[in-house]
Amino acid sequence: MRTFVYTSHPSRVVFGSGTVDRLREEVERLGRQRVLLLAAPNLAWASARVREALGDLVAAEFDDAAMHTPVEVTEQAMAVLRDASADCLVAVGGGSTTGLSKALALRTGLPQVILPTTYAGSEVTPVLGETRDGHKITQSSPAIVPGTVVYDVDLTLTMPVPLSVTSGVNALAHAVEALYSADANAVP
Known part of the structure; x- marks a missing residue:
């Protein structure tokens, strides 16, 4: 038997077909x-659908999320966030958008609602990878975990x-990686 420590990072999960229609309700909750x-x-196309579901709750939009969460892009998004006096982050997309949301949440403490369009799984982890000066830096914090994930198939x-x-293979790679991680544990 291997000794391990497990810390739960609860997220509210809304799953199904058409669940984007529950997005406004989740933000208001x-x-x-x-x-x-x-x-x-x-x-x-996905932003338009989310914008429609949120209606007048959308104070501003930032559609320049980039792979590996460059700090420069996060700073641009921070300026938009401040100018809009936003009090919640809603991200639609894959790992790039989820990473940007996590980076903003870490800096501001704002709640996040994530709508994944790929299968990577980053939306339920406390891990953030950011790129600064060409180097990727990974960090982990409970503040990074999105509070709500809306999976609309x-x-x-x-x-x-x-x-x-590609997204499915990436999800499988993350699952295999978890088997030999230094933080691996017996809790599914």
């Missing part, structure tokens, strides 16, 4: 009224097949 909507440049059905395959 958090007592929030001014959303900064985060997305990547290639996700206009309809958002993943429109993923191009090559991206779906």
Whole structure:
């Protein structure tokens, strides 16, 4: 028997088809009224759907999320967040958008609602990888864990097949990686 320590990082999970329609309810459940909507440049279709679901709760949008969460991009998003006086982060997309949301939450303490469109799983972890001066820095904190994750299977059905395959393989890699991690434990 191996000795281990396990710390639970609870997130509220809303799963199903059409669950994006429950997004406004989830933000209001958090007592929030001014959303900064985060997305990547290639996700206009998903942003439009989320914007429609949130209605007048959207105070501002930032659609320049980038791979590996460059600190410069996070600083740009911070300026938009401050200008809008946003009190909640809603991110739609893959790991780039989720990473940006986590970076902003770490800096501000704002609650996050994540709508993944890929299968990586970053949306339920306390880990953030950021790129500064060309070097990736990884950190972990309970403040990084999104409070609510809305899985709308309809958002993943429109993923191009090559991206779906890559995303699925990435999810499998994360699962295998967890088997030999220094923090591996017997809790599923």
